[in-house]
Amino acid sequence: MTIKELEKKITADVAVELADEFDRNFERKAFFTEKWPTTKINNSKGSLLSRTGNLRRSIKYSISDGMIKFSSSLPYASIHNQGGTITVTAKMKSYFWAMYYKAMGGITTKKDGSQSKSKKNVNLSTEAEKWKGLALMKIGHKIKVEKRQIIGGHPEVTKVVKGVVESNVKKFSEELMAQFKR
Numbered sequence: 001m002t003i004k005e006l007e008k009k010i011t012a013d014v015a016v017e018l019a020d021e022f023d024r025n026f027e028r029k030a031f032f033t034e035k036w037p038t039t040k041i042n043n044s045k046g047s048l049l050s051r052t053g054n055l056r057r058s059i060k061y062s063i064s065d066g067m068i069k070f071s072s073s074l075p076y077a078s079i080h081n082q083g084g085t086i087t088v089t090a091k092m093k094s095y096f097w098a099m100y101y102k103a104m105g106g107i108t109t110k111k112d113g114s115q116s117k118s119k120k121n122v123n124l125s126t127e128a129e130k131w132k133g134l135a136l137m138k139i140g141h142k143i144k145v146e147k148r149q150i151i152g153g154h155p156e157v158t159k160v161v162k163g164v165v166e167s168n169v170k171k172f173s174e175e176l177m178a179q180f181k182r
Helices: 003-028 054-058 077-082 090-105 119-135 155-181
Strands: 060-064 067-071 084-087 142-145
Touching: 003 060, 003 067, 003 155, 054 077, 077 084, 090 119
Parallel strands: none
Antiparallel strands: 060 067, 084 142
16 A cells, blocks of 8 residues: 555545544534534424434535545535524515414314314424414514534544544554565
């Protein structure tokens, strides 16, 4: 193995290891040891970044000129990773109303027409109220999105890179020593 081959192997191994670690952030609901902030309103479909799994599946990496680049094709990936604000648009309001009516449609009633007090109804009511509150926001209103980092620099990233480099260099030096012993 040449030095150039060693460099390529290290880069590929680091990319795979980091992709696994970044994926585990979804299971940890944290950026390594830094817990993600909770949402103000609980959702019956799970934690914010894991409800559909689309964001988790969208994170890919590419290697070019010895550099590893992680990215996502989803437009909302960077706002979650970095935090920030988004502006309410007419299209968003339409979506919020649609989600409100969808949540309300699942609510069951008693024979007299009043809502039943089942756990499912209570959860749906809470969810419906959340959507209604969002739908009633004025166009142009700013919504703060808390930072829930998925990828980026962290001491754990450094530890992973160091481990992969040391392991590969050790194997390389053992192979090199074996060749000299012949």
